[in-house]
């Protein structure tokens with residue numbers, strides 16, 4: 796692969812990781828605490844819902860870019876599809892760490908589907924129907940913990956990515 800294409804892929808990989816992790820950190824550390832300061836419960840709910848929907852799109856685009864550029868990074872480093880089909884590649888060293896990274900990535904995708912399309916939407920509906928009810932609070936808390944766990948897994952991905960990049964396997 797041309798070095799320019801490899802460099803571009805790396806840049807987009809890191810940019811997508813920034814958008815994904817940065818977006819989650821912003822939601823958890825800035826948006827949610829900021830919204831808690833508002834007295835109007837329906838305004839709080841609507842703001843969280845509309846920003847959540849915006850970030851859902853940004854997040855899924857970032858995850859798609861991470862997967863595509865991740866594969867390109869591998870090809871750029873001379874570890875193309877000819878290696879991916881070999882069991883020995885995944886058993887030790889670089890391939891093994893990459894296998895762990897891919898497994899975590901699948902977990903992130905699964906958690907995101909459940910969080911974005913089921914729990915998050917149901918939590919909002921429950922707030923509309925009966926704001927402050929035990930059911931609404933339970934769903935909100937569940938959505939929050941799914942989000943936090945995804946953030947934790949994504950930071951693990953970032954650490955593994957840095958190790959892979961520097962050949963620390």
Ligand code: HEM
Nearest residue numbers: 812861862865866868869872900949952953956957959960
């Ligand atoms: C949430 C998802 C992901 C995050 C946050 C993430 C993050 C990162 C980061 C921060 C780096 C280090 C870049 C550097 O220091 O130069 C990296 C490198 C890397 N990532 Fe990912 N990544 C993700 C998903 C993936 C996926 C799905 C793949 C495979 C398809 C992948 C494959 C790689 C490879 C091969 C490298 C090494 C690049 C090189 O040195 O050539 N990543 N990743």
